Amino acid sequence: MPDDQPHPPYAASAAVSAPPMTPNAPVPLRDRTGLAILMMCVVSFIFALQDVFSRMLGEAYPPVLIVMIRYWVFALFVIALVSRQQGGLRRAIRTKRPLTQIARGAILALEVLLMVEAFIRLGLIETHAVFAVYPLLVAALSGPILGEKVGWRRWTAIGIGFLGILVILNPGGGVVTTAALLPFGAALMFALYGLLTRHVSRDDPAMVSFFWTGISGAMAITLVGIWDWQLLAPVDWIWMACLCVCGMSSHYLMIRAYELAEASALQPFAYTQLVWVSILGVWLFSETLRPNVVVGGAIVVGAGIFTLWRQRRRSR
Structure with a gap:
């Protein structure tokens, strides 16, 4: 599961908020946990608000259009942010693994697109409940x-x-549909993105990967x-x-949070997004919080947190 590198804001509309894996990320400058x-x-x-806006717009327009506009704004945000770093854009462009960096951006763009489609077909609650499996996919595919x-x-x-996923999907209840594959496919894409991020972090600093994530993703979705x-x-x-402002503000706050404390201390609180999307899904879209989704989601989150803890313990 992700380590200490900031994670792009648009991916969070597709994910419980967690930064991609970067074992060589710097230690926080100050510890204000x-x-x-x-x-x-x-x-x-x-x-969670991003997800609400994504679903609202995705119901009226092609999801790929919504994701494309978000990526355009995010690409501008990336350029502005990277330009302020040491070396600027000239340094951010230089990567030792250009093909892998491009693949990362394209995979993440596809992941976001699948999630927006899942929001429309399944709703926020069940989409996030299934997507929460992605830390387990990271662990399974890391070998x-x-x-x-x-x-x-x-x-x-x-x-x-x-x-836990089987509990959520309740196959014996006859409610399993092909739409349920969308958040699982998105979780698989996000896991691959995270593993490729860990791979390129061996040669490229975090800001280079961040730059290529935004630019290559914007090009691919366009x-x-x-x-x-x-x-x-x-x-x-x-x-x-509102969607774009949420994306930029959430990313800035996430960067600040990881400057103040270790990722291992923050990661469990990222799962509070599941609580928010459940509240907003029921309140705004009249979604049903089924008991099997609550139980299955708790199982998946618990297993994911344990997996994260074991991975961090081994890395230390």
Whole structure:
């Protein structure tokens, strides 16, 4: 599961807020864990608001159009942020693994697109409940992709987590549909993105990866989404602006949080996004919080937190 590198704001509309894995990330300059935890909880709430705006706009326009506009704004944000760093854009462009960096951006763009589609078909609650499996997918795939050893404890947690997914989907109840594959596919994409981030972090600093994530993702989604271009209604531009502002503010707060405290202290609080999306889903979209979703989600989150804890313990 992700380590200490900041994670792009648009991915959070597709994810419980967690930064991608970067083992060589710097130690926080100051340890102010209490403030950092509060900031992470605020970030999780903003991420939930992003999901609300994404679903609202996705119901009226092609999801690929919404994701494309978000990426355009995020690309500008990335350029502005990177320009202020040491070396500026010239340093950010230089990567030792350009193909992998491009693949990361494209995979993350696809992940976000799948999530927006899932919000429309399944709703916020069930989408996030299934997507919460992504830390377990990271652990399961870290062996074949990165050659890391996964012990029996983590394999046990992975197995329990997938049982939680079955509880959520309730296959015996006859409610399983192909739409349920969307958040699972998004979780798989996000896991691959995280593992590739860990891979490139061996050669590229975090800001280089961040730059390529925004730029290559914007280019990839534009190649697909430009064919569905249409003007938004005036009121919908307001919602789009809110979506983009949430993305930029959440990213800034996340960067600040990880400057103040270790990721291992903050990560469990990122799961508060599940609480916020449940409240907003029931309140705004009349979604149903089914008992099996609550129980299954708790199983998946518990298994994911245990997997994160074991991974961090081994890395230390």
